[in-house]
Amino acid sequence: MANLNVLQPKLLAQFEAIIDRGELSQAYIFAGPAGVGKAALAQWIAQRLFCQNVQEGQPCGQCAECQRVLSGNHPDVVWLQSDAKSIKVDDIRNLKAEMSKTGVESNQRIFIVTDAEKLTAGAENSLLKFYEEPVPGMTIILTTSAKNQLLPTIVSRAQVINFQPAPAQAVIDQLMAAGIAPQLASVAGHLTADGAAAQAMAEAPQFEKQVGAVLMLLRKTAAQDPEAFVMVQTQLLPNAKTPADQKQLLAMLALGYGDALNRHYQVQAPQAFGQAEVIEQLSELSGPVLSRALAAILAAQIKLGQNVTFQSAVEQLVLTLLEG
């Protein structure tokens, strides 16, 4: 699970205080993009409610109750997680059946529906009954990355908590703590705000090679060296085996030019490639040249989505970058 201290320190502190005061609401919607810790906070709340050894507002993570919550086996913590495209009325019925069994061990119960945008209208209406007949000690949490797809009647009955993505630096710190080299951590942290996804990305065997290949290419385009064109074949293609790798390489190129543009205009912004010498060189190109380069990278990204081959999209891109 995501590290909430890194991802959502403010929300964590808020919910610590809310639970301390016994003011947990009956219904919440945790809204925000993937990877921002929505399910992790729901799980933390469940642990905090049932932990038998809370210390300074934090569940211990060790006691039998915590362990049952963490393993998904706590009878009073019911998750509805579905890999299917939609969550149907039957799923809600099962949840209700599950609910009637629970609450035996304590007077507190918590129901968590993840990816709630997948609820069908029927399922949402069935869920509404929960809201209309509140049961003391029961909390329902819906997590969603598409709040606008929920019925207004569902949203209006819940307290909506908006999750913001963690700043890139928080993700980068997390990756470095996991032993990833600073430059790789920085690039991954700038490519995605999802800590778990960033870590998987940076730990993939091809990632370091991709960063290396992009830096080599940038060195050539910074020097307006026609050899850059050859590098598409020799450096980029071998590291662009899957569509995801291809997208990633273009995104890294965009980060490089973005860094250079910021440095060129002395914008105080976090640099994905840190203090790399090549970014310094690139930043000496003119502002309009750097802006055109970024626009050309964007155009290449769009072409890639339209089934133009990676090789032809990038060769054309490099020619544009070399035009200056």
Ligand SMILES: [Zn+2]
């Ligand atoms: Zn505990």
